[in-house]
């Protein structure tokens with residue numbers, strides 16, 4: 001049997017990567033649809049306690065999935081640790097921008 005040339009190998013790799021990506025996207029879309037259908041059927045909504053980094057990211061995930069949610073925050077604003085942290089010796093340290101902003 002002839003061995004693969006480099007070009008054939010690269011084409012094969014590109015096809016495999018494209019197929020793997022396609023399968024992954026289909027799986028994610030299927031899961032998203034199942035979650036949305038389940039939420040719609042049962043009338044669920046998500047309660048998120050705290051609007052720190054964890055709460056904000058959970059809210060973003062819910063938005064992406066189309067799941068209704070409520071955030072309950074005891075402070076006057078969101079940010080959690082970043083809202084409470086007023087240590088001046090860390091003034092040089094600014095929080096990184098959130099990935100979706």
Ligand SMILES: Cc1cc2nc3c(=O)[nH]c(=O)nc-3n(C[C@H](O)[C@H](O)[C@H](O)COP(=O)(O)OP(=O)(O)OC[C@H]3O[C@@H](n4cnc5c(N)ncnc54)[C@H](O)[C@@H]3O)c2cc1C
Nearest residue numbers: 049050051052053054055072073074075079080081085090
């Ligand atoms: C200077 C500094 C640098 C940092 N650097 C990094 C870093 O480089 N990488 C990293 O991964 N992490 C870092 N961290 C840590 C990171 O910022 C925190 O781990 C993260 O912000 C925690 O988020 P959280 O949502 O879990 O909790 P929190 O930010 O503590 O948010 C919890 C929220 O819940 C609210 N809450 C609590 N109880 C109730 C209740 N009963 N009802 C309603 N609301 C409630 C609080 O008011 C608060 O807003 C750093 C922290 C600091 C201070």
